[in-house]
Structure formats: C-alpha cells, structure tokens
Amino acid sequence: MNLLTIFLIISNCLLLTIIFIGYYFRKKILKKSTFDNLSLSGSGPTNCLSHQNELAKGSCMICGEYWCADCIKTHKNLNFCTQHFLLFNSSTWDQALNIKTSENNSENGLILYKFKENIWNKQKFPTFIQTHYKINLEEDYIETYISLYCIKSDLEKIRKQFDSFSST
Numbered sequence: 001m002n003l004l005t006i007f008l009i010i011s012n013c014l015l016l017t018i019i020f021i022g023y024y025f026r027k028k029i030l031k032k033s034t035f036d037n038l039s040l041s042g043s044g045p046t047n048c049l050s051h052q053n054e055l056a057k058g059s060c061m062i063c064g065e066y067w068c069a070d071c072i073k074t075h076k077n078l079n080f081c082t083q084h085f086l087l088f089n090s091s092t093w094d095q096a097l098n099i100k101t102s103e104n105n106s107e108n109g110l111i112l113y114k115f116k117e118n119i120w121n122k123q124k125f126p127t128f129i130q131t132h133y134k135i136n137l138e139e140d141y142i143e144t145y146i147s148l149y150c151i152k153s154d155l156e157k158i159r160k161q162f163d164s165f166s167s168t
C-alpha cells in the first residue's frame, strides 16, 4: 500500500463522516423550523404589545403575545414576557402531555398547539410547549416529541380537558 492509497482511504472516510453528520443536522433543522413556525400567525414584522413603536423581538411561550427586546426575558431557549417570566420562575412546572410525531405523520402534534391556544384563550391556563428530539439509532431516524408543560397543580385539570378536547 503506497502513501497515495492511504491518503485516499482517509479522505474518503472523512468525506463520509461529513455527509453523515450533515444529513442528521439538516433533518433536525428542517423539523425544528417546521414546528417553531407554527406558533407564528401571519407574516411580516409585529410590534411590541406594550411599546407600540418598538418592533417585536419574539413571542412569549405562555401568552403568545409579541414583545420587544426590553420586554422579552429569556431562560435557556425559552422566551417569556416580563409577567410570565416571573410566573415561570415562581412556579413548579410539570409535563402534562407528550406526543410523539413520526416521519409519515408529522402533523399529529398540531393538536397540542390548538389545545394550548384554546385553554389560554378560554380559561387563561398558563402552559408552554417544547419540542424534543431523540435519535433512534436502531431505526435510523430522529424522533420528535411535542410536550405541553403546565403548573403542577393544574396537571389533572389540563389532562382531563385534553381528553374531552381531543375527542370532539
């Protein structure tokens, strides 16, 4: 084996690794942007709810309203308005619902977004949604989980309401 063969083998291995990593990464990004965009209604810039002249930087995970950089508070990757940031920090949160979406049915998590909006609009139950990814090594795909979190003491009420919401 000469030096050129060794060099070719090494560069081929490198290339394959890069393609492999790129494949997973692209899939992950595609999924993430699909779900993150679901919460955005309409297009174009929106202004802050309490500062009408300021462009909104993002929306609150709990109330869904749009807020400027001064109003938005961030915890890890979660955005909250000032009021709900306080609520987030002063409450104990628990996972009320968890839906696994699959490649061929990636829209079955949508019901959680609709349910969240419904209980917020009608009863002002504070909840927020997070998306989790897990690589399934055996089946070679990324599993996506959509989870709804609520204040621990609301857990049973939320689950009961979801049962009747999803059966209608």
Ligand SMILES: [Zn+2]
Binding pocket: 060, 061, 062, 063, 064, 065, 080, 081, 082, 083, 084
């Ligand atoms: Zn809020």
Ligand SMILES: [Zn+2]
Binding pocket: 048, 049, 050, 051, 054, 067, 068, 069, 070, 071
């Ligand atoms: Zn503001």
